[in-house]
Amino acid sequence: MDISFSAEEQAFREEARDWLRSNVPMQPRPHHGEAMVEFDRAWQRRQFDAGWAGVAWPKEFGGRGLSLLQQLIWLEEYASAGAPAVGCYYVALNHGGPTLIALGTDEQKAFYLPRILSGETIWCQGFSEPGAGSDLASLRMRAEIDGDHLVVNGQKIWTTYAQHARYQELLVRTDSNGPKKHHGITWVICDMESPGIDIRPIKCMDGTEHFCEVFYDNVRIPLKNVVGDINDGWRVTMTTLGFERGTGLLFDQIELNNYVEHLLELCRNKALPGSVGRAIDDGELIARLGNLKAEVTALRAMSYKTISTAQRGAPGPEATMVALYTVETMQKAFRLGMELQGGDALLLPGHPGSMQFNYLNSFIHTIGGGTSEIRRNIIGERALGLPR
Amino acid sequence: MNLLLSDEQQMIADAIGDVLLQEYPLDRLHGGSATMAPNQWQQIAELGWLGLGLDDGVGGVGYGLAEEMLLCRASQRHLLSPSLLAAILGAHVAAVNAPEAVAGIVAGETTVALAVPRKPVSLLEDLLDVELLLIDPENAEYVLLWDTEAAVMLSASQLKQVAVAGVDNSIGLSVASGSVAPFVRATRGEADIYARALVLLAAMETGLAEGVRDMAVDYAKVREQFGQAIGAFQAIKHACADMACRVEAADCQLRMAVVSQSSGETDLLVQAAAARLLAGEAARENATRNIQVHGAMGYTAECNAHWFLKRARLLEQVSAPPRHLQRHVLGLPVGRFESVG
Incomplete structure (x- = not known):
């Protein structure tokens, strides 16, 4: 060490x-x-x-x-x-x-x-469907082969920045008769300017239009846009997910550490709601902030260890533990930030990065990219060997 | 940067694990005790465990905090007596100002007990007026306590002792009092026992949390209800996953604290306190969840789950309480005369 x-x-x-x-x-x-x-x-x-x-x-x-x-x-x-x-x-x-x-x-x-x-093209991800969220492999959006094209009909949802993207990594069902639902999926690059695509932004709880519904009406995608083979999309998807080497959360973790330091600064200068004393003199608050700081400190250690493991080979399921621990700690931090503000927590400042905006936005972290529940399943089954 | 064990450290950890598995099965606690017999002290002394991180110039093995951490972590998977920690730290204290006492401790001939103060005491005074709880005091020659400013060993024979029943009934407990001059004292400038103890206690708590995680997971794989292993139910699976996350966080932070010490990082106290906060929480919470996973069986004396919970509660009382640790990680001062030894 x-x-x-x-x-x-x-x-x-x-x-x-x-x-x-x-x-x-x-x-x-x-x-x-x-x-x-x-x-x-x-x-x-x-x-x-x-x-x-x-x-x-x-x-x-x-x-x-x-x-x-x-x-x-x-x-x-x-x-x-x-x-x-x-x-x-x-x-x-x-x-x-x-x-x-x-x-x-x-x-x-x-x-x-x-x-x-070069920044010329933004991409979005067409994975989730109304009927396929955590159970991604059950996706049903059909693509039929017609000459040298795939013809796509159906719907995707929760597509982040679809309204800004030029290309989409899209998962479609090219075979419904395979032995398992993981078979028969194809990974294809979809040009978002193709005729037949209808993008409808979804308004989120934080007021932004972070993601969209995307509808496909006879959208023709050249077969040369398929990555991997037809019906081999699940393997392609797993390859992408397997790229995690421990660096993916460092940015969020450092930002979070800065946020906790900011909370400590606030405590030095601010009275708690319902009190005239400084927040920093409140034992219960300091206890919570201290525990939070310890968790945030550990996030760095956890990423360092994952990176150490990744240098020897692929990291194991501990990468999922780091992800779960990070998002749960984020939510705790933003919740504490709200409480610290007292009545001012009711205000929604227009500028990004406000504590109120961070709080509302934080709910995405335990859902997007794998819910905390799915992550706990992965840890239980792959790290601990519990039955499915 | 590398937070993985070196090959040599891995060999040491494996060797320690093998001995503990052979010689200290948990079932020894049924009708027995975690208190170690003189021949057991000598056996682990012969393996070099009691002077592992002590310089070879003063009678130690010459490794460092990392190896002491590995030993302490493994020790609580098997619920070894906390007097192991007292011996390790006691040898460091003796090495500073009573070098003649080091050999006896490292050889396992002189045993040391941990003490929890029942009233505040400043360890810098010449004469210490103490009222203490002694942990596993049987045969102990010295009593060790420390705070942020100093560490002292007192002669057990100079204290008036009364044996009492303790919650952790795997070991003995006594109430001790007296007004005594320390046998040996090391100030913070002479040896940073406070930070070292935080790291090693965090190691013990992490090991305990690992032990109960494995116990819960093993049980969840074989216990069947509603026609399947209970580990297939998310209520149980997720509880186990949370146990694993607590261990992972505590273990990684523990490694960070160890490397902070060896590289002379200025934030050792912050890193060590963070490790101890997370490890303590992991030990207590995992021990609690483990009982729940075991159902009614977990509530019985026959099941080993209760030993871990009781030991977690005992370790919590040794050295800095969580509210001091929380202040350390935030860089806030801790009240001066609050004894934490």
């Missing part, structure tokens, strides 16, 4: 810090609409121009090809510099792109990958 970084890694840290310090946008990230898209695009472009786009991608596909430890350092510096979340480019950079790198054809790689890195 060892916490030190090599001289080379330290030098890399300096390089990353220097660039970030003079390039991170000063203004806060807008949290919805065209303003958000423009902000994300400008930031992605700036990183691309300086060679910092796709830090985890191999060099041969235009990425920076950083080692796991360098990615860790980059993300630590990135978050410490107050750089914005990956935002609209999450699916393209962390899902679609890596899937093409692993399983795409040369033609697919050559066309799509550069357009992701």
Whole structure:
């Protein structure tokens, strides 16, 4: 066990810090609409121009090809510099792109990958359906082969940023007669400007239109857009999910640590609701804040250990434990932030990043990308070996 | 950066685990006790366990806190006497100002007991007016207590002792009082016993939490109701998953605390206190859930589940209480004369 970084890694840290310090946008990230898209695009472009786009991608596909430890350092510096979340480019950079790198054809790689890195194209994910949420493999949206095209009819839902995306990683049912529901699924790249696509944004509890319903009416997708083979989409999907190496949550964890420090600062200067004394002198509150700080401190340790394991090979189900622990801790932190404000918690400031907005927004974390219940199932079955 | 055990550390952990499995099965507690006999102390002393992290120049084995952590973590899977911790820390205290006493402790010939103060005492005074609960005091020659400022060992023979019944009935308990000059004292500047103890107690609690996690999971796989193993029910499965998460968080933070110490990081106290907060919570909560998973069987004396809960409650009382730990992690001061030894 060892916490030190090599001289080379330290030098890399300096390089990353220097660039970030003079390039991170000063203004806060807008949290919805065209303003958000423009902000994300400008930031992605700036990183691309300086060679910092796709830090985890191999060099041969235009990425920076950083080692796991360098990615860790980059993300630590990135978050410490107050750089914005990956935002609209999450699916393209962390899902679609890596899937093409692993399983795409040369033609697919050559066309799509550069357009992701440069910020030209945003991607979205067409996985969930009204009848297939946690039970993703039960998806039913049909695609029939017609000549050299797939013809798609049906509906997807909870598609984040569908209204802003040019491409979609789409799962469709190409065979309903397979022995198991995992068979007969195909992973295909869908151009969101194709005729027959109808996108209807869904208004969320935080007021944003974070995700959409997407309807497909005889949408024709060229067969050359299929990644992997027809009916082999489940394996392709699992490949993408298997990319987690412990770095995926570092940004959120560092932001969360900053948030808890901010709460402590608030406690020094603020009275608690129903009290004239300073919040910091309240034993119960300090107990809660102290426990929260301990959990947030452990998140860093958990990611460090996952990364240590990933350097030897694929990390095990402990990556799911880190994810569960992170999202649950986030919700606790944002709940405490609301309570600390007393009556002011009723206000909804217009600017993004307010405590009220964070609180409302935090409910997505225990649902999206696998609910906490599904994560507990995975931990119970894959880490502990309990029966299904 | 690497938070995995080195090959040598893994070998040490495996060797310790093997001995404990052979010599200290939990079933020894039925009609028996966790109090260790003189020959048992000598056996673990011969394995080098009592001087594992002590410099070889003062009679130790010459490893460090990491190896002590591995030993303490494994010890509570088997509910070894907490006097193991007293011996490890006592040897460090003696090494500072009573080097002649180190050999006896490391050889397992002189045993040390942990003490929980029943009233505040400042350990920097020449004469200490103490009222203590002694944990597993049978045959103990010294009594160890510490706070943020100093650690002291008192001669047990100078204290008036009355044996009392304790909640953790796997070991003895006594009430001890007296006005005594310490046999040896090490101030914070001489040896950071406070932070070392936080890490090792966190290790013990993490090991305990691991032990009950495995016990609950093993039972959930074989106990059947409604025609299937109860571990297939989400109510049980999720309880077990939460137990695993608590262990994972405590274990990772424990490793971070250990490497903070060895690399001389300035935030050792923060890292160690965070580890102890999470490990204590994991030990208490997992021990509680384990009883529930076992159903009525978990409530019986015959089932081993209760030993873990009682030990978790006992460890909670040793050294800093959670409210001090919470202040440490936030970087807030702790009241000066509050004894935490």
